[in-house]
Amino acid sequence: MSIKINSNRCVGCGRCIEVCPGNLIKRNIEGKAFMKHEKDCWGCTACIKECVVDAIDFFLGADIGGTGSTLSIQSKGDLNIWKVKDIQGNIQEIVINKKDANKY
């Protein structure tokens, strides 16, 4: 389980580098973010929430059942819009209002 940073989208703002709790993301010579320690990701998704250009996808490794789907998130006002995209490109959205508490 880890993240994939799309370098075409990355604008090099460094927000993900700053926030990663494991100091796992670094800057490459082009000034863009890259995942240096792929196997050391905890899966907290802090970087994905921080990215303003939607350049980071989260995925599960095959060792824990991953089959190429990705998870991303966009924040719009009070809403967190989570998107799961499977390997064929089908997208499923789950919208969570930040002001709603968990039911459980």
Next chain:
Amino acid sequence: MKTRIMETDVLIVGGGTAGCFAGITLGKQEDVKVLMVEKANIKRSGCLAAGVNAINAYIIEGQTMQDYINYCKKDAEGIVREDLIQNMSERFNHVTKVLEDLGLVILKDENGKYVTRGKRNIKINGENIKPILAEAVNRQKNVDVINHVNVTDFIVKDGRIQGAYGFDVNHPIFYEFHAKAVLVATGGAAGLYRPNNPGFSRHKMWYCPFNTGAGYAMGILAGAEMTTFEMRFVALRCKDTIAPVGTIAQGVGAKQCNGQGEFYGEKYGMATSQRIYGTVTENREGRGPCYLGTKGISPEQEDALYKAYLNMSPSQTLKWLETGKGPSAYNVEIEGTEPYIVGGHSACGYWVDQKRETTISGLFAAGDVAGGCPLKYVTGAMAEGEIAAEALVDYIKKVNYSPIKEKNGEKKKKEYEDYLTRGKNLLTIEQVEESMQKIMEQYAGGKSTDYRYSENCLILAEKKILKLLETLQFLAAEDMDDLLRIYEIRERLIVCRTVIAHLLARKETRWHIFAENIDYPYKSDQWLKYVNSRLEDGELKIVFRDLVTGGQVYEHKN
């Protein structure tokens, strides 16, 4: 390396739950200068990075503090400090109110009362709990935060804390902090044992993998007394994603069942360790795999689970959706994790007095590093941060402080530089980590041995861990990032040594799974005492202490 020397009244090492709450509390004392040092960034560092699903420690209507104390005592089989649990639980509801005022969403009923879950929990949206705490810290005028600096050693002189050493994790800068008092709040230790997913997803674990026992290791090296490291913690989790099970179990009332569909929970008892012991035993005796019986829950319940997990452990929701095996159609497989050392769940950590002062004068501990006080959860960590912060203010007012010019600073700086200038060799950080986890897994009660160990194996483990500690001096760091990872291994090895010594010392099996001693498979009343340890002249000395029970208060005797 460049050198930066900084002076402060209070140094807070670690900006997680406890550290942040201490920072917020100290913000009320504008004349006290506070410096918080964090190896990542307090916005998302520590256990709360992804969020949390509930406030798990709250005194709800109809329950009392004594009920909470009794719950802790029972869960830890008596090896707790009642004085500490008492003054922690006194503050649960107060710190929750502070959190709500800071912006945490808490579910309320039509009468404005918090909606409860079980006997001790209230329902929240905890996705942004860490940014809320961090923003509150950043608003305090007298609190400065330095992110991305890793602290490796305390400065202690004549039994009193003087400050700490560390380095910038990105730039070649050596830090020397001088302080009148220090709060250590670095969390517990993960990654000592081989993880459930040892390959690509090796950090998909229960506890924060970036909490590598820094605070424990620094305290051990400085000669602080530590308690109950033999009470390891193992969590019952969803298979593969190692996501929490409580939300499913309590949320939709799913019970533990084995591969034959039998509910086995009650057979073994419902204490934390018993629930895992039951699962391990069912598997060992051929009745696995084990599950939480979710099959048949409604689509609405399933949808609520998807959302709840996105708010705290998103990989579980991704797994459900990706595999097409949602919890309404399939039971959720469960397993025990690898063992961790974490004083917020078990009772291990610094031996402290009621104010959370350690046996080193002026060094206070809060959250997962502080021992004797299990089942803290988020509110307990905050309560301890607050207790320690109040005591720190009293301490610095009375302390006769004279800043010292430490010559050891240069020595420590050279230690860092040696790693950075040493030529690469065949030994790598990853190899040392793998070796450590293999030793702990095979000889010190890892998951693959059903958490069991024998004296002979522990003695072997001790020798091998000591040998591995010696090899650290041959590691080379290409950059500051490598240096961080070398010190994270060093911390874990130091913690491993203490864990082994404690496992050896407690000659009984008080807790299944947490300390499953093959040589002494039963518990005995003669072991109703604390196993403590102190490093003296390079030797780990074991100290036994009498239990501090109802009404008693422990105080350090200098």
